[in-house]
Amino acid sequence: MMAPAIEHRDHRAGHRRLPDRLDDPAVGSILHGIAAELFPICRSITGPGVRETLERLRRRIDLEIHEVPSGTAVFDWTVPREWTLRDAYVKNARGERVIDVRRNSLHVVSYSTPVQARLPLAELRRRIVTLPEQPGLIPYRTSYYAESWGFCMAHDRLLELPDGDYEVCIDATLADGSLTYGEYLHRGRSEDEILLTTHVCHPSLANDNCSGIALLSLLAERLQGVETRYSYRFLFAPGTIGAITWLARNEHRLERIRHGLVLSGVGDGGAPTYKRSRRGDAAIDRAMAHVLRHGSPSAAVIDFFPYGYDERQFCSPGFDLPVGSFQRSRFGTYPEYHTSADDLAFIRPEHLAHSYRLVTAALDVLESDATPVSLQPKCEPQLGRRGLYTAVGGDRDAPARCMAMLWVLNQADGRHSLLDIAERAGMPFAAIADTAAMLRDHGLVAFAGDGAA
Amino acid sequence: MMAPAIEHRDHRAGHRRLPDRLDDPAVGSILHGIAAELFPICRSITGPGVRETLERLRRRIDLEIHEVPSGTAVFDWTVPREWTLRDAYVKNARGERVIDVRRNSLHVVSYSTPVQARLPLAELRRRIVTLPEQPGLIPYRTSYYAESWGFCMAHDRLLELPDGDYEVCIDATLADGSLTYGEYLHRGRSEDEILLTTHVCHPSLANDNCSGIALLSLLAERLQGVETRYSYRFLFAPGTIGAITWLARNEHRLERIRHGLVLSGVGDGGAPTYKRSRRGDAAIDRAMAHVLRHGSPSAAVIDFFPYGYDERQFCSPGFDLPVGSFQRSRFGTYPEYHTSADDLAFIRPEHLAHSYRLVTAALDVLESDATPVSLQPKCEPQLGRRGLYTAVGGDRDAPARCMAMLWVLNQADGRHSLLDIAERAGMPFAAIADTAAMLRDHGLVAFAGDGAA
Amino acid sequence: MMAPAIEHRDHRAGHRRLPDRLDDPAVGSILHGIAAELFPICRSITGPGVRETLERLRRRIDLEIHEVPSGTAVFDWTVPREWTLRDAYVKNARGERVIDVRRNSLHVVSYSTPVQARLPLAELRRRIVTLPEQPGLIPYRTSYYAESWGFCMAHDRLLELPDGDYEVCIDATLADGSLTYGEYLHRGRSEDEILLTTHVCHPSLANDNCSGIALLSLLAERLQGVETRYSYRFLFAPGTIGAITWLARNEHRLERIRHGLVLSGVGDGGAPTYKRSRRGDAAIDRAMAHVLRHGSPSAAVIDFFPYGYDERQFCSPGFDLPVGSFQRSRFGTYPEYHTSADDLAFIRPEHLAHSYRLVTAALDVLESDATPVSLQPKCEPQLGRRGLYTAVGGDRDAPARCMAMLWVLNQADGRHSLLDIAERAGMPFAAIADTAAMLRDHGLVAFAGDGAA
Missing domain, CATH: 3.40.630.10 (Zn peptidases)
Structure with a gap:
């Protein structure tokens, strides 16, 4: 509408x-x-x-x-300092990336400080955020205003990680920029x-x-x-x-x-x-x-x-x-x-x-939005003489258009905007605005401040 | 009430x-x-x-x-010009009025221009308005601001009209008046x-x-x-x-x-x-x-x-x-x-x-409607001493009358009209107005602008 | 709460x-x-x-x-005159108190005038108020502004009174005091x-x-x-x-x-x-x-x-x-x-x-109630830097406390009291008042008219 x-x-x-x-x-x-x-x-x-x-x-x-x-x-x-991330991953003992920010940018906690380390699984887990209740999804986490680092991953994947040492790398710079x-x-x-x-x-x-x-x-x-x-x-x-x-x-x-x-x-x-x-x-x-x-x-x-x-x-x-x-x-x-x-x-x-x-x-x-002012404010203008009833004959929207005309003419006292009128009429703004423009073309309303009327 | x-x-x-x-x-x-x-x-x-x-x-x-x-x-x-209708009818081939404005004034479209003609049924039908969904009723129609003529009749009656020519007469004047x-x-x-x-x-x-x-x-x-x-x-x-x-x-x-x-x-x-x-x-x-x-x-x-x-x-x-x-x-x-x-x-x-x-x-x-002003605005006046409680004893409406008194006395600060009080009290206006008048008779309220108080 | x-x-x-x-x-x-x-x-x-x-x-x-x-x-x-009641009772023919104000102060109609009389039951009954629909209960009645006397008793007890004469006593004074x-x-x-x-x-x-x-x-x-x-x-x-x-x-x-x-x-x-x-x-x-x-x-x-x-x-x-x-x-x-x-x-x-x-x-x-004024009204102040997020970490009420902080800071424009803020936030007043005080301690808000801020 x-x-x-x-x-x-x-x-x-x-x-x-x-x-x-x-x-x-x-x-x-x-x-x-x-x-x-x-x-x-x-x-x-x-x-x-x-x-x-x-x-x-x-x-x-x-x-x-x-x-x-x-x-x-x-x-x-x-x-803050600028954060530049070049790479971030966790590799297992076989050198395979079990977490890889290149696969999904959510894998690294945003604004992580750089790290390069080898950690046993137990320690690594303390750096990994998961969603146990949505075990297949990677969460999104940030650490903007506290220096820290970490990874995010699906809980299911975390559970699959075997014990052992992991190579952890966040190749990032946190520096003036x-x-x-x-x-x-x-x-x-x-x-x-x-x-x-x-x-x-x-x-x-x-x-x-x-x-x-x-x-x-x-x-x-x-x-x-x-x-x-x-x-x-x-x-x-x-x-x-x-x-x-x-x-x-x-x-x-x-x-x-x-x-x-x-x-x-x-x-x-x-x-x-x-x-x-x-x-x-x-x-x-x-x-x-x-x-x-x-x-x-x-x-x-x-x-x-x-x-x-x-x-x-x-x-x-x-x-x-x-x-x-x-x-x-x-x-x-x-x-x-x-x-x-x-x-x-x-x-x-x-x-x-x-x-x-x-x-x-x-x-x-x-x-x-604008404020229409009726140029025929005393009684309704004779719409039929101007073909404004005829114009809508046979048109399924005719009753609504007729009501829109009557609403605009009735409310056009310079104190109601088109939106005010649309609200009071319970009609879409566009219907009221179009009607007001049509009535202006017929010389029945002007718009407040409209020198060209 | x-x-x-x-x-x-x-x-x-x-x-x-x-x-x-x-x-x-x-x-x-x-x-x-x-x-x-x-x-x-x-x-x-x-x-x-x-x-x-x-x-x-x-x-x-x-x-x-x-x-x-x-x-x-x-x-x-x-x-507009003045419309004078003297007669309006449709006669069948036997000269019988099948539509007759003398039987019901709705039969002629109001403001019809005069006509005297003989028409075959097919043409006549184009001049007849009926209500197919309410086939027993004659509709009411006008043609005030467009010159035209026509008849209204029950749809059932229309269906009964046999083929043939009909004499149509609207004996009307549309002239300055x-x-x-x-x-x-x-x-x-x-x-x-x-x-x-x-x-x-x-x-x-x-x-x-x-x-x-x-x-x-x-x-x-x-x-x-x-x-x-x-x-x-x-x-x-x-x-x-x-x-x-x-x-x-x-x-x-x-x-x-x-x-x-x-x-x-x-x-x-x-x-x-x-x-x-x-x-x-x-x-x-x-x-x-x-x-x-x-x-x-x-x-x-x-x-x-x-x-x-x-x-x-x-x-x-x-x-x-x-x-x-x-x-x-x-x-x-x-x-x-x-x-x-x-x-x-x-x-x-x-x-x-x-x-x-x-x-x-x-x-x-x-x-x-009037605005009562209490003459005893500080605390309630003592109604019992004036017999205003007694007055209503044994009366089934007594509690309501008592509440009406209390409402009038409480609201009579010169800023509330009787209608305001009736609305706030949820009581009929007449009950409040009668009560206020009774309280005035007892010297407990005056009415704003009432020099005779 | x-x-x-x-x-x-x-x-x-x-x-x-x-x-x-x-x-x-x-x-x-x-x-x-x-x-x-x-x-x-x-x-x-x-x-x-x-x-x-x-x-x-x-x-x-x-x-x-x-x-x-x-x-x-x-x-x-x-x-009014002062009412002093010393005793009030009704005694039966055997001298037993069948009504005794010493058992329940409701038994005497308050402000009863003094009386000492012997009455047949029929006359006595006209002086006794009961509650037939709550027959076990003694009603409470007064007669402040009309001189009268009477007793109140349980309806069941009244029905048990045998015919005969009763001694009625209200030993009271109603006198200037x-x-x-x-x-x-x-x-x-x-x-x-x-x-x-x-x-x-x-x-x-x-x-x-x-x-x-x-x-x-x-x-x-x-x-x-x-x-x-x-x-x-x-x-x-x-x-x-x-x-x-x-x-x-x-x-x-x-x-x-x-x-x-x-x-x-x-x-x-x-x-x-x-x-x-x-x-x-x-x-x-x-x-x-x-x-x-x-x-x-x-x-x-x-x-x-x-x-x-x-x-x-x-x-x-x-x-x-x-x-x-x-x-x-x-x-x-x-x-x-x-x-x-x-x-x-x-x-x-x-x-x-x-x-x-x-x-x-x-x-x-x-x-x-007081009116807080934000000392950092342009954008939110950085709460994290002040430990105001940390302060509430691990606390089950932390989200509510955080919202209380944000509400106070947002509404602290000098036009809203703490109660206004509590109402708009839908939070208890005390939560808002405590939060505002805490924010004042952190130098983030002052109170209107608070020279010590």
């Missing part, structure tokens, strides 16, 4: 929607393809994995890459910005968060050449420290952010979840709730809580930005979460496409 | 209710009788049917009849008005709207000689164009309208429905909701939507008057709606009387 | 809770013991019964006893007061209200020596006339009352009931609702209504004090209410202790 596309429109009118370019049926496959490209890369909060990820995105969008030196103070935090993030700005008519951001620090986890990176990069790509009301700032940064670093470096520009979304986990088969901004009633909160109500009835809209992804930073009390968070299944609630089961089979093109359409529909609301 | 009568009272006190004059057990029969008188008349939005209807009402009330010439501009509309509406003003102590309006343009449909015309005309009649706080303006006008015309001619006086109700379909057996004004929280909205909650638990109170009867015009954004709408079954939802089954058997005296009592009870709330 | 103790703390910080002194496991037994001591005393709204009751309380707290002469005008009321109430003030750092009050006029009824007197007297005793933010005023007064008298004599000081609770019936096994103040959103209303939600899920929180105990006077419109009412089963709803079945077996130590803990937990909220 909802228009799944960024609108290409006069900002005062709120009705011209970009034709099918963004509503491509292939969108799901393309998104899955991007995620597949990014999946094998061994990302962490710093280092070559993030750089390689961002380089891949540069094939699509003119991403600006920022490098922030280790040791830079960012609010209460410090940019930099933290890397990528930024892309699509300029709209206004300098007011919509911030769209996702974390890029997780290794081979498809839903969390190759899916989010894919969605935002495709959206950024497809916005190129589209004229928009808002400017769109896309941020691809490592979780927590990346967002904090970006906020510290852009504090003077934050007032431009009028709306924002943190995206993650947008490819699984669960019902969509929108988590409101800390404010709870920001325009993005209303737009997302509206779009989900009409486009995904099983979706959940939940209140802000100070845990999750980088909305924690954007919604810290010193900023309190109007930034919500969109995901499908809630993080931490599905068994594949932070395990090797979060692989490319776990995310599906149709779910990715669905997420893409919901996000673009919400952006469409933000882009198109 | 609710007092079913307009109160005859001192406006400052809000408690003296007119004795049984308005609470006549015969009210239902009288209303049905009025409806029966009006039923056969072939009304349309203009013409002799409306005039005859209003003339009948003049036997009861000193209705002022207004004639507005065809062609008069009224906001976005123009008063005027639009007619009637207005009656009951003057109260204040020039502030309560607007009560109903449409008079439907032909032989009993519920829609002989019932509404009957209710308002009896109410107007019975108000004669009653001293009221508000002035009451009764408007009997054709739907849509009549309301628009009245609004256009009375725009300068609309600010006097403090409350209003559009009435229609008040005689069927369905549960009452009150549709809120566009404002949603007008005093009439609260009064009607209160009265329905206590007097008709199965009643529905629904939000405004810009479709229905003339509340569409009164609640257009340029006016936004505090006008709600009262009916029993919601229009368009019952199978008899706009068919010949909406006849005098479909409406019943008891339903008409119930509607009458509900409307008068709501008017009673508007008339009687 | 909730801290069941008055906190001993710096008022600016809101976190140091008094150790176990008030959280004594013996509290239930002690409360039951106090109630048992008071139970046999034949109290009324004036006279020696109230005096004796207050004298007992003086063994625990330095209660100030006030005597207000009969005839004193108190708002709309007059302090005084009304007695007791007051105890615990001084806190502020002159702002929390008013805690209970009625002391009922004779041998254990729940209503030996239980309330016991709870308040123990609470007052245990507050001795505790440093509190607020001053606590304890009022032990006869119902209605006692509260009215106190209000009349303290009108000039009422503005000091910031919060208040009327207590009664706190020992039965029913779920707790909190009745909101007339304001409905006073701090005491929020605190009690919060404490009940977390500490007694089956509890009911109900809106104010102008009937019940002395909240009727405190919440009269001329005062509208923020005073709520706490009881367990709602008065009048349980079969033991106002009968001899409301005895010492009907109240139990565990219910008394539960009520005590709930009340002290709510007082704890009022004492401890």
Whole structure:
């Protein structure tokens, strides 16, 4: 029902929607393809994995890459040393790799300090994290802010290891370097910005968060050449420290952010979840709730809580930005979460496409919302004389279109936006926006601030 | 429970209710009788049917009849030409009337242009509207704003027509004339008005709207000689164009309208429905909701939507008057709606009387509402010393009366009206109003603005 | 979960809770013991019964006893004559006491005028109140404001009385004297007061209200020596006339009352009931609702209504004090209410202790509430660096503690109190208050108005 596309429109009118370019049926496959490209890369909060990820995105969008030196103070935090992993394995007595990070980037605890040692199994086991209750899966673990090292593996595999000595190698450097993030700005008519951001620090986890990176990069790509009301700032940064670093470096520009979304986990088969901004009633909160109500009835809209992804930073009390968070299944609630089961089979093109359409529909609301003012406010205008009843004759959607006209005309007192009207009418925003535009073309409404009316 | 009568009272006190004059057990029969008188008349939005209807009402009330010439501009509309129907029939080959408007005024499409022709059955059928799914009923159809002609008949009857030629006659004039509406003003102590309006343009449909015309005309009649706080303006006008015309001619006086109700379909057996004004929280909205909650638990109170009867015009954004709408079954939802089954058997005296009592009870709330102020605000006054506990001894309603006293005394801080108190107490308005009056008689409360206290 | 103790703390910080002194496991037994001591005393709204009751309380707290002469005008009321009962009985022909107030103080209608007479059974019966539907129980009746006399007895016993003459004696004086109430003030750092009050006029009824007197007297005793933010005023007064008298004599000081609770019936096994103040959103209303939600899920929180105990006077419109009412089963709803079945077996130590803990937990909220302000409001502070993640490692409550930290830090913008935060987080107040104090110790938050931060 909802228009799944960024609108290409006069900002005062709120009705011209970009034709099918963004509503491509292939969108799901393309998104899955991007995620597949990014999946094998061994990302962490710093280092070559993030750089390689961002380089891949540069094939699509003119991403600006920022490098922030280790040791830079960012609010209460410090940019950490950079972690470079070259290899990590455990070899058995026969020299066979029984754990090999080249097979799955989850095998090494992220940010492990370098090690080269020979250990008996008993000692080795103390360095290995498994999931006894999901014995076939490799867990994902990090040790970002405490120096340590370790491996992750399937519990079943661990049980198969015979006694004996093992050669342990983590060929890594933890040294001064930099933290890397990528930024892309699509300029709209206004300098007011919509911030769209996702974390890029997780290794081979498809839903969390190759899916989010894919969605935002495709959206950024497809916005190129589209004229928009808002400017769109896309941020691809490592979780927590990346967002904090970006906020510290852009504090003077934050007032431009009028709306924002943190995206993650947008490819699984669960019902969509929108988590409101800390404010709870920001325009993005209303737009997302509206779009989900009409486009995904099983979706959940939940209140802000100070845990999750980088909305924690954007919604810290010193900023309190109007930034919500969109995901499908809630993080931490599905068994594949932070395990090797979060692989490319776990995310599906149709779910990715669905997420893409919901996000673009919400952006469409933000882009198109406007306040209509009736030019015939006293009694209803005579629609029949203008062919506005005839126009819809024989049309199965005619009653709904007629009601949309009556709603817009009745509510167009300059105090209700199109979204307000859509909410009161219980109709999709796009139906109301299209109707308002049609009524404007018939000279029956103008838009507040629309000099061209 | 609710007092079913307009109160005859001192406006400052809000408690003296007119004795049984308005609470006549015969009210239902009288209303049905009025409806029966009006039923056969072939009304349309203009013409002799409306005039005859209003003339009948003049036997009861000193209705002022207004004639507005065809062609008069009224906001976005123009008063149409006047339609005069003298006869309309279809005769078969033997000269027998197989359709005869004299048998049922629904047989002719309202506002049909004149025609005199002989047609074969196949052609005739294209001019006949039936209801195949309700084959025994004649539908009601109009062609107000598009020149055309046609007949309506029961589908069963249509199927019985043998092949052959038919003589078709609509002896009608569609020519410059005027639009007619009637207005009656009951003057109260204040020039502030309560607007009560109903449409008079439907032909032989009993519920829609002989019932509404009957209710308002009896109410107007019975108000004669009653001293009221508000002035009451009764408007009997054709739907849509009549309301628009009245609004256009009375725009300068609309600010006097403090409350209003559009009435229609008040005689069927369905549960009452009150549709809120566009404002949603007008005093009439609260009064009607209160009265329905206590007097008709199965009643529905629904939000405004810009479709229905003339509340569409009164609640257009340029006016936004505090006008709600009262009916029993919601229009368009019952199978008899706009068919010949909406006849005098479909409406019943008891339903008409119930509607009458509900409307008068709501008017009673508007008339009687006032703001009590306790004269003993510090601690409870000693009721026993004044015989106010004794007064109710042995009375089955004593506990409720005692609670009503305590509620009024507790809430009488000058910030709560009697309706506010009734709502908070969960008690009928009349019980609270009577109690407040009794407490005033005992010197325990005064009414805000009541110099005589 | 909730801290069941008055906190001993710096008022600016809101976190140091008094150790176990008030959280004594013996509290239930002690409360039951106090109630048992008071139970046999034949109290009324004036006279020696109230005096004796207050004298007992003086063994625990330095209660100030006030005597207000009969005839004193108190708002709309007059302090009544004092009732002194020395003996009351009915003797049969053999001189045996078939009714004897020394066996149960309920046997005489309270405030009975003196009588000495010999009556035949038929006449006597007109002076005896029984409960035919609860034939084994003695009812409780009064005749405060109408001069009369009578007895109460079990219906079964009445039926056993043989015909014949009976000697009736009520050896009582109803004469000028005084009304007695007791007051105890615990001084806190502020002159702002929390008013805690209970009625002391009922004779041998254990729940209503030996239980309330016991709870308040123990609470007052245990507050001795505790440093509190607020001053606590304890009022032990006869119902209605006692509260009215106190209000009349303290009108000039009422503005000091910031919060208040009327207590009664706190020992039965029913779920707790909190009745909101007339304001409905006073701090005491929020605190009690919060404490009940977390500490007694089956509890009911109900809106104010102008009937019940002395909240009727405190919440009269001329005062509208923020005073709520706490009881367990709602008065009048349980079969033991106002009968001899409301005895010492009907109240139990565990219910008394539960009520005590709930009340002290709510007082704890009022004492401890404060407004934290984050000193690191931009992004989250780095908790790991401060050992705040480590601190909770291996602790089963760690996730909840971590969420409490994040909630406090996120909401500490100077616009949310600890109670606001606890409500939004859905966590017990004490968990939030303790966390905020810990964060203050780590230099991460200060408290509004806390110069020592």
